[in-house]
Amino acid sequence: MIEIRSVRKTFGPLEVLKGISLDVNKGELLCLIGASGSGKSTLLQCINGLEPIQGGEIIVDGVSVHDPKTNINTLRRKLGIVFQQYNAFPHLTALENVALAPRVVAKRSRSDARALAQKHLDHVGLGAKAGSLPSKLSGGQQQRLAIARALAMEPTYMLFDEVTSALDPELVGEVLETMRLLKAEGMTMVVVTHDISFARESADRVAFLHQGEVCEIGTAAEVIDRPQQPQTQKFLRRERQASLDMLERTVA
């Protein structure tokens, strides 16, 4: 379980997270939605300790992430994260990308790590691309590679930060498919997304972030179909309009 307790985060004078409290339960898929700049990416990076916090506490399976006594590198093995920008290591083949951390962080033998990597590449449908450099992969394949790389550390939680936003529309489907597969297998996931229809169909719960605070949280049906807060209603109206506009542009 991930427990987020009144977390405050500032960048200089800018207060980005203003006391966020939130629980992520084992086995659930929690979607974070919210306008650009509301602090979604920052929150994810605080969860696995990539960003320090200025107040509050984040507890993962009973261990406080920002406690100086915590071994953060050990804790991070429980928390896989995939970013918006593809960031497969460009000098390593797909297989080496996935095998590296199991070998040097989890101290598995070289052959073990490679077998594990192949298994996870197969899992995300990239088995045939094991020997390819990232530059030879499409954006969708690179994102699936990043997912496989995170999964190879056998994390308990997976954090996704708008992993489809940088993709061409025709490549979005394959990545969402991989995420649905993970959910079906019972992975606990926190997914930042602008894709309201993905949130509606896949999320167990949805949290709407507004200016660094949790404005509304509940089941997907509650938050997306019957939002109570005026800010949530306004945000969803705008998002629907934006996706309609995009649909029109694609059709035209």
Added chain:
Amino acid sequence: MQFQFAQQGLTWHDTYFLAEGLLNTLELAASATVVGTIGGVVLGWVRTVSVTARVATTPIVDILRSVPMIIQLILANSFLSLAGFSTSPFIFGTVALGAWMAAVTAEVVRAGLLSVPPQYGKSARSLGMNRRQELVYISLPLAFRTALAPWINLVLSLIKDSALAGVIGYVDYMRATQTLITRTHETWVLLLGAGFLYFIICYPVSKYSRRLERKIAV
């Protein structure tokens, strides 16, 4: 000096003398490259991660980069002899050329490290790698790709600058050539030969580096 005969033409024995000079040139260039590169990688890394170290080392780096090698060699040599410090010309040449190599390599290394997009470091950290693992497996290999071509240029400069080591009494190929010119006055043949020889040393280096660049391209 070894050859004091007046006005004598080139003999077969001189080839041996030149071969020795060639060997000395190769030894000096190789040792200064190794010393300078190791020093430069460390210095470049320190200058990238620590502002204090950068400020503290900037004057020396700037001096080594900007003052012509021949002046550095002569000045350092005179200072050392005045200070009563004597060492073999080979060691002295290695230190002098190596110091220059370290200063300029440091800047190439720093530029290489800065060219690595921060998201790769972030990804590495998110997988549980510590800073050292991130540097060894991700940042340095990526920086190496950016730094390879400019570093090879430095190696080529170093090989050519090693021809100045004659001023500190090191008998490298150039010094050997000068000695023979003084004796035989075969200026054209000997200088053309020397030019050709430096070319023969440098050309494979740049050729091989281009092959390597293609091989590691990402």
